Each structure stands twice: as structure tokens, then as C-alpha cells.
Amino acid sequence: MLKAFLYSVVLELKMYLRIPMVLFWIVFFPLLQLFLFGALFGGNALFEMKIAVVDEDNTAASQELLADLRKAPVIKVYTGKRTELQEKLRRQEVYGLVVLAQGFAATLAQSKAELTVWYNPAQGPRNDILFAVLQEAVRLVNQKLSARPPLVLVTQPIIANGKTMSYVAHLVPGLIGFCLLSVAIFSIAIPITAAREKNYLKRIWVSPIPKSLYLMSFLVAGWLIALMQSALLLATGFFVYDICPLGSWWALLLWLNLGIMAFMAIGVCVASLSATTVTANILGSMIFFPMIFLSEVYFPIANLPYILQNIVHCFPLIHFLQVFRSITLEGSPLTQYTTQMLILLVWTVVPALIAIRFFTWTGKNGG
Amino acid sequence: MPNIIEIKNVTKKYGEVVAIDNLSLTVEAGEILGILGQNGAGKTTLIEMMEGLRRPDIGTITVAGFPHILNNRDYYKKIGVQLQNGSLQDELKVGEVLQLFALFHNVPVNRALALLERFHLSDKQNTMYQNLSAGQARIVQLVLTFFHEPNIAFLDEPSAGLDPLARRELWDFVRQHKAQGQTVILTTHYVEEAEEMCDRVAILDKGQVVRLGSPRQLIAESVTPHKIAVYHQSGVRFDLNTLPGISRQEEKDAATFLYTDNYLATLKHLTTLLEKRSEEVSGLTVQKTRLEDVYIKLLGKQD
Ligand SMILES: Nc1ncnc2c1ncn2[C@@H]1O[C@H](COP(=O)(O)OP(=O)(O)O)[C@@H](O)[C@H]1O
Ligand SMILES: [Mg+2]
Numbered sequence: 038m039l040k041a042f043l044y045s046v047v048l049e050l051k052m053y054l055r056i057p058m059v060l061f062w063i064v065f066f067p068l069l070q071l072f073l074f075g076a077l078f079g080g081n082a083l084f085e086m087k088i089a090v091v092d093e094d095n096t097a098a099s100q101e102l103l104a105d106l107r108k109a110p111v112i113k114v115y116t117g118k119r120t121e122l123q124e125k126l127r128r129q130e131v132y133g134l135v136v137l138a139q140g141f142a143a144t145l146a147q148s149k150a151e152l153t154v155w156y157n158p159a160q161g162p163r164n165d166i167l168f169a170v171l172q173e174a175v176r177l178v179n180q181k182l183s184a185r186p187p188l189v190l191v192t193q194p195i196i197a198n199g200k201t202m203s204y205v206a207h208l209v210p211g212l213i214g215f216c217l218l219s220v221a222i223f224s225i226a227i228p229i230t231a232a233r234e235k236n237y238l239k240r241i242w243v244s245p246i247p248k249s250l251y252l253m254s255f256l257v258a259g260w261l262i263a264l265m266q267s268a269l270l271l272a273t274g275f276f277v278y279d280i281c282p283l284g285s286w287w288a289l290l291l292w293l294n295l296g297i298m299a300f301m302a303i304g305v306c307v308a309s310l311s312a313t314t315v316t317a318n319i320l321g322s323m324i325f326f327p328m329i330f331l332s333e334v335y336f337p338i339a340n341l342p343y344i345l346q347n348i349v350h351c352f353p354l355i356h357f358l359q360v361f362r363s364i365t366l367e368g369s370p371l372t373q374y375t376t377q378m379l380i381l382l383v384w385t386v387v388p389a390l391i392a393i394r395f396f397t398w399t400g401k402n403g404g
Numbered sequence: 405m406p407n408i409i410e411i412k413n414v415t416k417k418y419g420e421v422v423a424i425d426n427l428s429l430t431v432e433a434g435e436i437l438g439i440l441g442q443n444g445a446g447k448t449t450l451i452e453m454m455e456g457l458r459r460p461d462i463g464t465i466t467v468a469g470f471p472h473i474l475n476n477r478d479y480y481k482k483i484g485v486q487l488q489n490g491s492l493q494d495e496l497k498v499g500e501v502l503q504l505f506a507l508f509h510n511v512p513v514n515r516a517l518a519l520l521e522r523f524h525l526s527d528k529q530n531t532m533y534q535n536l537s538a539g540q541a542r543i544v545q546l547v548l549t550f551f552h553e554p555n556i557a558f559l560d561e562p563s564a565g566l567d568p569l570a571r572r573e574l575w576d577f578v579r580q581h582k583a584q585g586q587t588v589i590l591t592t593h594y595v596e597e598a599e600e601m602c603d604r605v606a607i608l609d610k611g612q613v614v615r616l617g618s619p620r621q622l623i624a625e626s627v628t629p630h631k632i633a634v635y636h637q638s639g640v641r642f643d644l645n646t647l648p649g650i651s652r653q654e655e656k657d658a659a660t661f662l663y664t665d666n667y668l669a670t671l672k673h674l675t676t677l678l679e680k681r682s683e684e685v686s687g688l689t690v691q692k693t694r695l696e697d698v699y700i701k702l703l704g705k706q707d
Binding site: 044246 | 455456457458478480483485487489490491492495496503504505507508509510548
């Protein structure tokens with residue numbers, strides 16, 4: 038029986054590799070996105086932009102500039118202690134940090150007047166918007182101060198734990214989440230439904246292999262694909278973009294597997310609720326696309342309407358990503374995230390129970 | 405012969421539709437039983453209940469040696485199943501599918517390969533299932549049904565999609581299989597197939613067995629042993645009922661069929677009669693009656 042099981046897993050894997058669409062969506066598309074976004078925003082992002090300002094100079098000139106920034110379009114200024122604001126920037130709660138260091142007023146008088154803004158590269162495309170907005174604010178300030186040398190905007194990436202944070206480091210976990218969800222929908226939910234639709238599951242039913250073992254081979258193959266693809270993305274990040282997860286590899290592996298379990302349970306659940314491949318496709322897309330677009334796979338979404346935010350937080354992907362990023366970007370221990378762990382477990386158990394209740398081997402002709 | 409399957413007062417409904425209606429039937433060990441009937445007669449429902457795939461609402465199906473058949477892996481080891489609309493995974497190669505099922509049954513794959521060879525499909529081992537023709541796909545399913553030498557084989561419309569030669573080969577194969585003492589149950593709506601292949605035929609109509617017996621018995625109890633066809637110009641009528649031996653006359657547009665118990669006596673009078681109207685007549689044949697005549701007599705007049 039073990040041989041039959043292992044051979045079955047091997048065949049499932051082969052089948053994945055033989056379906057060009059699956060190969061594209063699960064293997065190449067995430068990599069393609071990584072390279073594309075990496076090229077666009079790798080080194081270095083609509084609405085109200087929160088910018089932190091530290092005024093360490095505390096002169097008339099620095100206060101005037103602060104007042105000008107407050108008046109500038111789009112910008113919303115937060116003030117406070119430098120360390121606190123830096124932490125906010127790191128957690129992407131503000132878009133940028135403008136520092137008016139001591140002696141700022143004095144430099145204004147000389148010819149090299151500079152305004153430094155710190156940004157978090159992990160924000161990706163949001164940074165371009167940050168720079169554009171600040172550039173505009175600086176232009177307005179310069180118009181007013183025609184007698185002085187013009188102020189020049191200088192940008193500085195923040196450093197986390199000795200390494201520059203990069204957008205790619207933020208993107209890799211996002212794309213791993215993308216993969217897990219694609220595997221759940223495109224290699225679990227839809228193929229199982231299709232196998233049932235064409236009576237292949239029925240044929241398995243009347244063969245002497247334990248049915249659960251056969252189903253397991255489906256799941257194990259999906260799990261291996263998800264693991265391999267995650268490894269591929271992490272490795273690409275490491276070798277091409279020089280990013281290395283800060284947290285423990287064990288925590289990462291554990292969390293990844295918890296995530297895979299939850300998403301696979303969702304996949305099987307979709308398969309057990311769909312009578313036809315068409316239904317599975319629709320149901321799968323209804324889960325896949327909103328989850329991908331709203332769960333901060335690509336960059337943080339600050340301005341999501343409150344209701345939508347609550348809905349998104351009911352689904353597991355955003356929590357999976359949040360913790361995954363905390364482990365890789367900040368080196369946080371997993372113990373800090375028991376709530377999120379519970380959420381993933383609920384998302385494993387509930388869909389699994391639904392699947393156990395509604396899964397059929399024989400479709401509507403069964404029983 | 406002992407009975408291998410006993411079906412007692414089985415009823416199966418789908419909502420309001422009564423697919424099988426209080427049906428009882430026994431299958432003898434080592435026989436080929438054909439279940440014949442029109443689309444929707446309940447053939448698939450019946451055979452899948454025997455396979456342990458569907459559960460009867462009322463009544464029992466017992467198979468010798470098995471306490472129950474639904475979801476019983478020991479039973480599935482002993483039977484071979486070809487589903488009516490069965491299919492295998494498109495992206496697997498034929499050789500891989502055979503290997504997989506050989507492992508399921510814990511039987512050397514060579515047996516399956518030998519069977520594939522017998523049906524001249526050895527060269528398709530590396531072909532993906534989706535690239536097989538419909539008939540070739542049916543043959544692969546047939547191989548999966550028989551390679552582990554099941555005690556009972558269930559075939560739901562096995563010849564659908566097969567070309568005439570492949571169909572003959574299937575018949576030969578099934579008969580050979582039976583010769584080894586194994587039981588075969590098949591459904592078909594090709595009357596000729598049932599007549600050629602089966603020891604006994606059950607004609608199913610609206611979920612009930614309306615005739616059961618060997619093809620020869622069914623012919624003998626239902627129609628005369630011979631059938632004479634007179635071909636003529638369309639619209640012409642012959643009144644031949646009064647000829648000796650005739651039990652029934654059937655009119656078609658350009659032909660008249662006569663069922664006779666004594667074809668020589670009938671012919672003698674018929675030829676004299678036809679000579680007088682030779683311009684209107686274009687031909688004459690005498691045939692032994694076939695199961696098809698029984699089937700049409702039984703079910704044809706309903707529509
Ligand atoms: N799963 C089902 N749900 C509802 N009706 C069904 C189902 N399966 C079969 N039937 C109905 O039961 C009757 C017998 O069907 P079936 O056993 O497939 O006949 P056959 O194989 O002789 O063509 C038909 O009227 C068919 O429409
Ligand atoms: Mg049928």
C-alpha cells in the first residue's frame with residue numbers, strides 16, 4: 038500500500054508539471070512578479086500621506102518649515118521622539134520620516150540647504166509617491182524663500198538590524214502567500230472537482246486502495262509543490278537580491294506549514310462544495326482574487342474602508358503574511374503571535390470539517 | 405451452477421424518479437449476463453448497485469462470500485469495473501496508469517501490459533490518456549477492469565465507441581474470460597451484442613426485468629423461428645395473413661415482414677402468390693429471427 042501511495046504522489050506531481058497553466062501560475066508567475074516588482078521598486082508607492090517630522094533644531098526657521106509642511110497638500114504631519122517615529126516608519130505606519138537636525142537653521146543660511154527624508158524601502162511603490170509629494174512641498178517652500186538658496190530634498194533608506202530593508206524582502210513573503218493560495222485553488226480544489234466530474238474518483242472508489250490514502254496523495258503532492266515553490270522564492274531572494282530572513286528558520290518552517298495546512302483545507306473544502314469544475318472555478322476565484330488584492334501581498338494598504346478591512350481580517354492570508362514578514366524582516370519569535378496561530382488553526386479545522394461533511398466521491402449519482 | 409449474486413426486491417429512486425422498481429434477479433457463477441434496455445431503463449443504476457457504488461433504497465443485494473459490498477475493499481479486490489462514463493487522469497501516460505492500478509491491486513504490472521498487447525495498444529504506453537482516441541481509451545479502461553483477473557467483471561456499455569473489429573475482439577475476450585470460470589455482467593443497448601455474447605439476457609424496462617433467459621429461449625417464447633421479408637414498391641399492400649404458418653404480419657413502407665412457424669410451407673404458397681404480382685415485388689429474404697425481433701416486439705410498440 039505504501040508503494041501505491043508513493044507512486045500516486047509521484048504521479049500527482051508529474052501531472053502538475055504536465056499542465057502548462059498550473060506550471061505558469063504556480064511556478065513562473067510568482068517569480069515573474071518578483072523580478073518585475075524587484076526591478077521597478079527594488080532599490081527604493083495616494084490620498085492622505087502620513088509623514089513623521091522630528092524637529093531637533095527648534096529654531097524659528099525649522100518651525101516655519103514644519104508649519105509649511107503641515108499646510109502642504111496631501112501631507113499629514115506627525116511629530117514626536119525620533120526613536121518612536123523611526124519605529125513607526127519601520128512598521129510602515131508612516132510613509133516617511135523628515136528629520137530637521139540640530140543646526141538646520143544654520144545650513145539654511147549657507148548655500149547647501151538640505152531636507153532629509155528617511156523612507157522604508159519595504160513600502161515599494163509607495164515611496165515614489167512619498168518623494169513626489171515631498172518634492173512638491175519643497176517646491177512651494179522654495180517659491181516663498183526666493184532670497185535664500187533653494188532647499189534640496191535628500192532621500193535615505195532606513196536600516197533594520199544592520200541591513201537595508203528592501204521592497205523585495207517585503208515582497209517575497211507576499212508571493213509565498215500567493216503561491217499557497219494558488220496551490221489550494223488551482224492544484225487542489227479544481228483538479229479534485231474535475232476528477233470527480235469525470236468519474237475518476239468513482240473509479241478509485243471501486244479499487245482496493247484505501248480512499249483516504251488516495252486523497253492524501255493529492256494533498257501531499259500539493260504540499261510538496263507549495264514547499265518547493267516557497268523554497269524557490271526564498272532562494273531567489275537570497276541569491277539574487279541578497280536578502281536573508283532574520284528570524285529562526287524553524288519558526289519560519291513551522292509557520293509556513295501551518296499556512297499550507299490552512300490553505301489546503303480551504304482547497305479541499307471548495308472541492309467538496311463544488312459539484313462541477315465550473316463551480317469550483319467560480320468559488321475558487323471568489324476566494325482567490327479578493328484575498329490576493331486586499332491582503333497586502335504587494336504593499337500595505339492603508340486606506341481600505343473600515344468594513345472591507347474587517348472582512349479582510351476574517352480571512353487567513355493577511356495574518357499569514359503579517360507573521361511571516363515579522364519573522365523574516367524583524368526576526369520576531371513565533372510565540373508572539375498566538376492569536377494569528379489560532380486564526381490559522383481555525384481556518385484549518387473549520388474547512389476540514391465542512392469537507393468531511395460534504396465531500397463525495399461519486400458526485401450526484403452517488404450513494 | 406450456484407448463484408453468485410442475489411438481488412431481492414430492490415427499489416432505487418432518485419427523488420420522484422423510480423429507476424429500479426422492486427427488482428429481483430440472480431446471477432449464476434460463471435455466466436455472462438447481459439442487461440439490455442433502452443436509455444434510462446435503469447441499467448447503470450442496477451449495475452452500479454451490484455458494484456457497491458450505489459445503495460438500494462429498499463431490498464438487498466448479496467454477493468457470495470461478502471457480508472456487505474458497499475465500500476468494502478475486499479470486495480473491490482475481487483471485482484473488475486468498467487464505468488459507463490468512466491475516465492482516467494488526462495495528464496497520465498497509459499503505462500503510468502497501469503502501473504498505478506497494478507500497485508492498487510498488488511499485482512505485477514506485466515499482466516496489464518500483456519493485456520494491452522492483446523488489444524494491440526502496446527505502442528501507446530507512453531501516450532498520455534488525453535491523446536487516446538475514444539475507443540482506445542475504452543480499451544485501456546477494459547484492461548484495468550480485467551488485468552487482476554477478477555471473479556466478477558462489471559461492464560457498463562463496454563462496446564460504446566469501439567469500432568466493429570475492436571467490438572468483435574471484446575466479445576472474444578469476454579467469452580475467453582468466462583471460459584476460465586469467471587462471471588461477467590454487462591449492460592448494452594446493442595441487441596446483437598447481447599445475443600452474440602451472453603448466456604442469459606435480462607431485458608430491463610422502466611426499472612423492471614420484463615424478460616429473462618438465454619437468447620434462444622427468449623426468441624422461442626416470443627416470436628416464430630423465422631421471418632420472411634417481401635420487398636415491394638412503396639405504398640403497395642399485400643394481405644398475407646392467411647398463408648400457412650404465419651403468426652404475425654408487419655407492414656413497412658416498402659416491405660412486409662412475415663413471422664412464420666413453418667417457413668417452407670409459407671414460402672411454397674407465397675411464391676405462387678407473388679408470381680401473379682411480380683411487377684410490384686422487388687425481392688424476398690428468409691431469416692432466422694433474432695433477439696432484436698424480440699426486443700422490438702416487446703419495446704418497440706410503446707412509442
Ligand atoms: N443521480 C441521478 N439523479 C436523478 N436521476 C437519475 C440519476 N441517475 C439516474 N437517474 C434516472 O434514473 C433513470 C435510470 O437511469 P440509468 O440507470 O442511468 O439508466 P440507463 O443506464 O439504463 O440508461 C433515468 O430516468 C435517469 O434519468
Ligand atoms: Mg447507463
